[in-house]
Amino acid sequence: xxxxxxxxxxxxxxxxxxxxxxxxxxxxxxxxxxxxxxxxxxxxxxxxxxxxxxxxxxxxxxxxxxxxxxxxxxxxxxxxxxxxxxxxxxxxxxxxxxxxxxxxxxxxxxxxxxxxxxxxxxxxxxxxxxxxxxxxxxxxxxxxxxxxxxxxxxxxxxxxxxxxxxxxxxxxxxxxxxxxxxxxxxxxxxxxxxxxxxxxxxxxxxxxxxxxxxxxxxxxxxxxxxxxxxxxxxxxxxxxxxxxxxxxxxxxxxxxxxxxxxxxxxxxxxxxxxxxxxxxxxxxxxxxxxxxxxxxxxxxxxx
Ligand code: CP
Numbered sequence: 243x244x245x246x247x248x249x250x251x252x253x254x255x256x257x258x259x260x261x262x263x264x265x266x267x268x269x270x271x272x273x274x275x276x277x278x279x280x281x282x283x284x285x286x287x288x289x290x291x292x293x294x295x296x297x298x299x300x301x302x303x304x305x306x307x308x309x310x311x312x313x314x315x316x317x318x319x320x321x322x323x324x325x326x327x328x329x330x331x332x333x334x335x336x337x338x339x340x341x342x343x344x345x346x347x348x349x350x351x352x353x354x355x356x357x358x359x360x361x362x363x364x365x366x367x368x369x370x371x372x373x374x375x376x377x378x379x380x381x382x383x384x385x386x387x388x389x390x391x392x393x394x395x396x397x398x399x400x401x402x403x404x405x406x407x408x409x410x411x412x413x414x415x416x417x418x419x420x421x422x423x424x425x426x427x428x429x430x431x432x433x434x435x436x437x438x439x440x441x442x443x444x445x446x447x448x449x450x451x452x453x454x455x456x457x458x459x460x461x462x463x464x465x466x467x468x469x470x471x472x473x474x475x476x477x478x479x480x481x482x483x484x485x486x487x488x489x490x491x492x493x494x495x496x497x498x499x500x501x502x503x504x505x506x507x508x509x510x511x512x513x514x515x516x517x518x519x520x521x522x523x524x525x526x527x528x529x530x531x532x533x534x535x536x537x538x539x540x541x542x543x544x545x
Contacts, residue, residue, distance in 0.1 A: 278307035285311035398465035
């Protein structure tokens with residue numbers, strides 16, 4: 243039985259296969275509409291979500307399966323003091339695969355140790371978000387036609403942004419990748435992730451100026467300042483609008499730049515960018531359904 247806790251749990255070959263299946267689903271969705279007949283996905287979300295939970299549910303429904311679950315801890319027996327381990331033990335008897343989001347780093351890993359069915363980490367604290375990364379990889383592959391030879395700007399909250407940490411870990415395994423890390427000093431990539439970059443030998447630059455390397459970028463990955471991870475509201479208020487991407491800031495950008503954002507957006511991309519063909523973030527959210535369809539089939543051993 244396979245779990246997906248960290249994107250590194252999957253080999254590059256497994257990831258490339260998932261992307262291939264997702265692209266087939268995009269081309270011929272009808273061929274997949276009964277692949278998971280009779281199977282049940284549980285979505286256990288101890289933290290809010292729109293895209294991840296609903297795209298998982300849409301994915302399972304489009305495969306012919308069923309879904310059950312909860313969207314907040316307060317509507318589960320966790321609010322009465324039940325442990326994650328006990329919850330997983332029980333829900334494993336109600337479902338064939340579990341997608342779980344939790345505010346505590348490592349909670350999905352703890353769940354996987356106790357689970358009788360595959361666990362998919364749907365985001366754990368500021369740590370990892372591997373299914374967002376699969377979504378991002380499908381997006382890059384679809385929009386750029388490749389997953390290597392890319393200069394990727396990561397902008398915003400690189401400290402708490404779990405999507406950034408997972409994406410770096412994934413992209414490090416492709417050829418000729420360069421990173422431009424754009425953040426205020428307080429939200430720089432954590433030391434443990436810098437060590438990951440250093441030990442891989444990948445080229446990277448840190449800056450706090452979003453325009454400094456704009457002309458070099460193939461991908462600009464914007465992120466929200468993660469309000470829910472701050473201990474001090476004043477710090478959040480001071481940093482939340484540090485970057486606001488608008489058409490003026492894109493004046494030196496490549497014509498085929500791909501602008502991504504895992505969403506939700508707050509203020510970090512001005513809505514005047516939405517109509518620019520380089521803005522891929524709403525297409526990215528839709529790709530999330532297709533890659534999760536491919537992932538659910540893989541986790542359930544469906545050909
Ligand atoms: N990208 C993402 O994880 O969005 P949600 O928090 O809405 O699931």
